[in-house]
Amino acid sequence: MAIDAAHPVPPNLPRQVGLDQIPPHVPKELVRQSGLTTGAEFLANPHDFMAAMHEKYPPIFYDVGEYINAWQLIRHEDALFALRHPEIFSNEGATPFPRDPDDYFYFIPIEIDPPHHRKYRNIVDPLFCPAGVKQLEGLIRQRARDLIDEIADKGECEFTTDFGRPLPVSVFLDIMGLPQDMRDTFVSWAVDLLHAKDRATMGRAFKNITDYIKSAIAEKKAKPDGGVVSLIANAAPDGVPLSDKEVFGFVVFLFIGGLDTVFATLNNIWLWLAQNPDRVQEIIDRPDDIDAVVEELLRRWSVTFSGRVLAQDYEMRGVQMKKGDRITCVLPACNFDPSVFPNPKEVDFDRPRKTILAFTVGVHSCMGGHLARLELKIALQEWLKRIPRFSVRPGTHIEYRPGGVVGPEFLPLVW
C-alpha cells in the first residue's frame, strides 16, 4: 500500500541480522558472510574486492552482515531489473537511516514509490537537470579555483579535507540557496553525522542539522528565492502545498544524500590519478573527451549501494525471494560486470557507452547525478590546470572507511 507522505509512520519491517536470523526459504548454499563494507579483506581494497565478487560469489547470494542480512545482486542485468521494477523491489522502508519514531519523517523522494514519486521530482528537476546545473557552472568553477588557490603553492595537501570535502559542501550551499559562511559548520556536521564513531555525536549533529534546516525553511517561506530550499518550501503540486514533514524530509534528504557521495568519489579518483601520472597526462591531452573521461571514472570508482525491500514474493535466476526480504544492489560490483564491461578494472576512456550504475537507474535514479558529473568535470579541469603532476606522500598507508560510502579516509598528496 502506498504510504502517505504527509503523515509519516515508521515502517514495521523485521530487521534480520546474524546467522540465527536467516529465513527458512533461504537455501544454505547461498548464504555467505562476505564482509562487504566492513570486513578486513574488503577494507584492504574495496574496489578490487567488489570486482573479484564475480569470480568468488554466486550472482545472487544471501549475505549475513554485521548490521543487516540481505540478498546481494552483483550482476549489471539483475540490478537494472530490480531498480526498474519498484512494484517488486520497493523503496518504502528500505532506507536504514535511524529516525525518532515519535517525530518520524520520510526521506523524500527516495522513500516514495510511484505514482507519488514524480510529483516531488518535478519540483526540483528543473534545477538538477543538465540545463539547470549548467547555470551553476561558473560558480562551481570559482569555488574549485578558490580551494586550489589556497594549496597550489604549498606543494602538498591533505586532499580529503582541503578539497574533497569543502568543494561539494560549497556547491551544495549554492544550489540550496544557503550562505557560504556556513561551509565549515556544514562540513563538521556532515563529518559527525556520517562518520562519528559514537551515537551521541551523531545525534548531536543530526539535531544541529535539523534545527538549521527548519529555520532555513521558515526563512525561505517568508522570503522566497531561486534556491532549492525555497523551491521545496513553497512548492504546491496540483495546488496543494507540501506539508511541513514533506518539506523537511525532502531538504534533509538532499543534505544527507549529496555530500558524502561526491566527497568519496573525488577521493577515490584523486588517489588513482596520483598513482597514474601517464593517465593524468592522457586526460590533459584529450580535453574534448572530458565527458567520456568523467563517465568512465564514475564507472570505475562508484562509491555506494542501493537497497530495496521485496514488496511481493519473487523468483530471480531460480532464487526464491519472499515479500519483506531486503536486497542490496552492489553498484560498484555491477559496474565491474565483465559481461558488460570487458576487462572491467581497466580505465578505458574509449569504451562503448553503456548504462553505468553509479547513480542507479529507474525512477529513483540519482537526482544529483548531473551535478556530480559537473563537479567532477570542473574539479578535474581546474586541478589539472594548476597541479598537473602530483603523487601520494611517500610512506602513506591508504585506509578505507567502513560503511556504505566507499573511499579512502585520508589522502596526503605532494607535488
Place this chain on the structure above:
Amino acid sequence: MPQVTYIEHSGGSRTVDVPVGENVMRGALYNGIDGIAGECGGAPSCATCHVYVDADWTARVGGPASEAEAELLQAAACEVKPSSRLSCQIVMSDQLDGLVVHMPEAQY
C-alpha cells in the same frame, strides 16, 4: 506555447504544451505521459527516452545531436529506425510547434 503530440505504441495519443527550451523527454515526464522513462534525466547516459519522430517532422528535427546520442541509441530496447531519437536531446522551439513523436513498445 508549442505543442507536442505523443503517440503510444498502442495507438492512444496526448497533446501537451512544452515550453520553448524544454526537451521532449521532460515534456512527457512533467505531464505524466507513460512510455518515456528518461531515467538518466538527460545526461545523456541511457536510452530510455527513445522515440520515433513522425515522418512529417524528421527533416525539421534532424538526426542525433551528438555522437553520444547516436551511440546510446544503439542500446535502445526496441528497434532503432532512421527516425529514432533520444527525446531528451530534442529541444523545443517555435519551429517544432505541433511536433508528433511515436513512443516504442518499451524503453528497457
